[in-house]
Amino acid sequence: MEEKQNFTVSVYTENNVGILNRLSAIFLKRHINIESMTVSKSEIEDVHRFTFVVIVTKTLIRKVVGQLEKQIEVIRAFYHTEDEIIYHETALFKISSKHLYDETIQNKMKFRRAHIISITENYFVIEASGLKEDIDNMYEKLKPYGLLQFVRSGRIAITRPKMAISELLLEIN
Amino acid sequence: MKETLTIKSQIKDNETTERISGSEAVIKCLLAEDVDILYGYPGGAIMPVYDELYKYQDKIHHVLARHEQGATHAAQGFARISGRVGVCIATSGPGATNLITGIADAQIDSTPMVCITGQVGSHLLGSDAFQETDIIGISTPVTKWNYQITKASEIPEIMAKAFYIAKSGRPGPVLVDITKDAQFEEFDFTYKKCTKVRSYKAVPETDSSMVKKAAELINAAKKPMIVWGQGVILGGAEKELKAVIEKAGIPSAWTILGASAIPTAHPLNIGMVGMHGNYAPNKLTNECDVLIAIGMRFDDRVTGNLETYAKQAKVIHFEIDPAEIDKNVKTDVAVLGDSKESLTQLLPLLNKNKHSEWHQEFKDLYAIEYDEVIKNDLHPTKEGLTMGEVLKEINKQTDGEAAIVTDVGQHQMIACRYAEFKNTRSNITSGGLGTMGFGLPAAIGAKMATPEREVISISGDGGYQMTIQELGTIFQQKAAVKVVVLNNDFLGMVRQWQQLFFDKRYASTEMINPNFVAIAEGYYIKARKVTKREELADAVKEMIESKEAYFLEVCVEKEDNVFPMIPTGACVSDIRLK
Numbered sequence: 001m002e003e004k005q006n007f008t009v010s011v012y013t014e015n016n017v018g019i020l021n022r023l024s025a026i027f028l029k030r031h032i033n034i035e036s037m038t039v040s041k042s043e044i045e046d047v048h049r050f051t052f053v054v055i056v057t058k059t060l061i062r063k064v065v066g067q068l069e070k071q072i073e074v075i076r077a078f079y080h081t082e083d084e085i086i087y088h089e090t091a092l093f094k095i096s097s098k099h100l101y102d103e104t105i106q107n108k109m110k111f112r113r114a115h116i117i118s119i120t121e122n123y124f125v126i127e128a129s130g131l132k133e134d135i136d137n138m139y140e141k142l143k144p145y146g147l148l149q150f151v152r153s154g155r156i157a158i159t160r161p162k163m164a165i166s167e168l169l170l171e172i173n
Numbered sequence: 174m175k176e177t178l179t180i181k182s183q184i185k186d187n188e189t190t191e192r193i194s195g196s197e198a199v200i201k202c203l204l205a206e207d208v209d210i211l212y213g214y215p216g217g218a219i220m221p222v223y224d225e226l227y228k229y230q231d232k233i234h235h236v237l238a239r240h241e242q243g244a245t246h247a248a249q250g251f252a253r254i255s256g257r258v259g260v261c262i263a264t265s266g267p268g269a270t271n272l273i274t275g276i277a278d279a280q281i282d283s284t285p286m287v288c289i290t291g292q293v294g295s296h297l298l299g300s301d302a303f304q305e306t307d308i309i310g311i312s313t314p315v316t317k318w319n320y321q322i323t324k325a326s327e328i329p330e331i332m333a334k335a336f337y338i339a340k341s342g343r344p345g346p347v348l349v350d351i352t353k354d355a356q357f358e359e360f361d362f363t364y365k366k367c368t369k370v371r372s373y374k375a376v377p378e379t380d381s382s383m384v385k386k387a388a389e390l391i392n393a394a395k396k397p398m399i400v401w402g403q404g405v406i407l408g409g410a411e412k413e414l415k416a417v418i419e420k421a422g423i424p425s426a427w428t429i430l431g432a433s434a435i436p437t438a439h440p441l442n443i444g445m446v447g448m449h450g451n452y453a454p455n456k457l458t459n460e461c462d463v464l465i466a467i468g469m470r471f472d473d474r475v476t477g478n479l480e481t482y483a484k485q486a487k488v489i490h491f492e493i494d495p496a497e498i499d500k501n502v503k504t505d506v507a508v509l510g511d512s513k514e515s516l517t518q519l520l521p522l523l524n525k526n527k528h529s530e531w532h533q534e535f536k537d538l539y540a541i542e543y544d545e546v547i548k549n550d551l552h553p554t555k556e557g558l559t560m561g562e563v564l565k566e567i568n569k570q571t572d573g574e575a576a577i578v579t580d581v582g583q584h585q586m587i588a589c590r591y592a593e594f595k596n597t598r599s600n601i602t603s604g605g606l607g608t609m610g611f612g613l614p615a616a617i618g619a620k621m622a623t624p625e626r627e628v629i630s631i632s633g634d635g636g637y638q639m640t641i642q643e644l645g646t647i648f649q650q651k652a653a654v655k656v657v658v659l660n661n662d663f664l665g666m667v668r669q670w671q672q673l674f675f676d677k678r679y680a681s682t683e684m685i686n687p688n689f690v691a692i693a694e695g696y697y698i699k700a701r702k703v704t705k706r707e708e709l710a711d712a713v714k715e716m717i718e719s720k721e722a723y724f725l726e727v728c729v730e731k732e733d734n735v736f737p738m739i740p741t742g743a744c745v746s747d748i749r750l751k
């Protein structure tokens with residue numbers, strides 16, 4: 001059996017209503033769970049970028065990316081393994097103010113990419129960013145203080161190999 | 174995301190503007206795309222467009238179906254026989270959802286179709302208004318493209334794109350949903366045909382080095398075999414395929430949708446592959462040394478168990494859709510591009526060849542199939558009529574010139590196995606989706622597209638009743654469709670599986686049928702029922718000679734089975750003759 005692994009799928013699309021539906025339908029058809037998803041604008045004007053993370057085999061991701069790319073409004077789609085990308089996630093933790101001066105919490109925040117971004121009378125908010133494991137780690141550490149709210153972003157990723165979208169668009173236009 | 178469409182497209186200039194309503198613009202777009210016939214059903218949210226259809230009735234003929242599903246299949250039949258884009262139109266809500274089966278069918282069978290649906294006013298969108306349904310959401314997984322228009326000014330660009338996308342590259346269905354306010358709104362109309370969409374590459378370039386590799390493999394092959402599919406017909410590459418087959422002397426088989434691209438009687442035509450295909454090509458798929466797939470997609474009904482499919486062979490895949498490469502079968506050489514272009518490039522690189530001994534292997538296996546199956550199907554000695562002999566009689570009396578439109582089931586397999594085609598685009602059937610109810614309305618569309626052709630619809634008693642109401646369309650349109658029902662009083666194909674794999678437990682497959690002749694006559698269609706062999710030839714003659722529509726019911730043996738057969742998931746070479 002071929003092994004499953006994390007793949008980061010980057011899909012460059014036109015900026016139109018309804019594309020997400022079309023893309024997610026392709027994962028749905030093959031019963032693939034989307035681990036994380038981010039949509040944003042890209043380096044090119046009017047071109048959007050979807051970043052999906054899925055855990056599947058290489059054979060399957062090849063086929064899925066082919067089917068994503070086939071959608072009319074998809075300009076190009078790529079898949080990358082973990083070592084081909086530089087990636088990041090961000091999380092926000094809302095915690096009751098009574099722990100603000102707790103030394104243990106200060107210690108736990110020594111992780112280099114965590115800091116307090118807001119303080120009010122009742123609560124304060126910690127922002128942490130890093131790899132999924134870093135944030136999982138932080139989550140476990142902060143949980144005992146009672147998380148009033150927790151939210152984590154989808155993965156954003158920059159690929160080491162080139163994704164020649166601009167060149168491709170130049171060629172088409 | 175932005176609300177307006179920003180697909181960049183290149184457009185030809187021939188501008189004159191005039192101030193008209195969105196609904197009139199829809200008609201003008203259709204006329205600009207050379208649409209002179211469309212199939213549909215009116216209702217509240219599409220009434221402004223129907224009002225314009227009324228005004229433009231001398232230029233564009235609207236065919237009122239009896240159910241929106243019938244309209245889609247008619248549009249499919251129209252497209253499949255003519256190569257033009259089939260168009261259908263329906264209202265919002267139930268009208269739109271009734272289109273879905275036909276759209277899904279067109280998607281999986283790569284049929285160019287544009288569906289126009291009315292939608293509630295844009296201010297009501299999302300409010301669960303009367304007859305509001307999210308047809309964009311519902312149709313997304315089964316359309317090549319879809320779009321909701323909320324402003325009249327979007328109509329020309331979107332309609333132009335719809336037609337371009339539907340017919341270019343690997344064709345497919347496109348749905349355009351238009352809110353009612355956009356239909357009423359006036360704007361300055363100007364139409365430019367779409368020739369390019371920047372995010373969509375209709376036809377990938379054919380890489381000549383791949384063609385060369387393919388030619389080298391074919392030239393070195395001792396036992397090459399071709400399996401062609403509908404891609405040959407869609408690409409208009411019948412002549413090129415024939416030239417390739419004849420020059421290289423390669424025994425060639427077809428998938429169900431590839432049928433009729435090369436005449437049945439061609440000496441190198443070795444028959445159909447797949448579950449109920451011919452014995453020789455299925456068996457020898459696992460003997461050939463080079464398998465050349467042309468415009469086909471290795472459907473599981475063709476391959477059986479992939480783990481044991483053509484493992485000994487080098488596989489060459491000529492294909493327009495990159496997503497099909499290595500999807501099911503791993504290829505050694507993939508030649509992307511349009512079949513006409515790639516086969517044209519291939520031809521001069523091929524060596525002349527004969528492969529007589531290898532061809533003989535097919536003939537030997539055919540002889541076995543003939544003795545075990547074909548003889549009994551076509552020249553039965555038992556009392557009951559067989560479906561095969563009906564096909565044989567139709568072949569004889571139409572001299573293979575007819576277009577055969579089938580429904581889904583045993584009769585479909587028998588028709589595809591035994592119909593003798595002389596011309597391309599003569600086999601119209603629901604292959605990928607296997608949609609019962611497809612046949613009768615598809616035959617109407619086919620007949621209306623090509624009135625000069627003999628169009629014969631062949632259905633089973635089950636599927637026929639799924640769209641039987643379209644007899645009303647035949648009657649109203651005076652469409653001279655010949656309608657044959659091969660009646661075995663069973664959902665035959667399912668019954669066959671129950672017999673073979675469920676110990677004859679015939680769960681809900683027996684049909685207590687109505688008086689089919691009376692029903693046809695109720696629609697003022699000439700009708701006849703045949704129960705005896707002696708009557709068959711005369712009845713078929715009467716049907717073929719009829720200038721108008723004709724209904725023929727043939728009562729066939731109730732529990733006949735279709736063989737050969739590859740049981741689901743079995744290996745192609747384990748094909749059973751009984």
Ligand SMILES: Cc1ncc(C[n+]2csc(CCOP(=O)(O)OP(=O)(O)O)c2C)c(N)n1
Nearest residue numbers: 582583584607609633634635636664665666
């Ligand atoms: C819409 C739809 N429902 C169910 C099926 C499953 N099915 C496949 S063949 C078949 C039996 C068809 O019976 P009939 O139309 O009488 O044709 P026969 O097989 O007897 O020739 C059925 C129920 C289908 N293909 N399509």
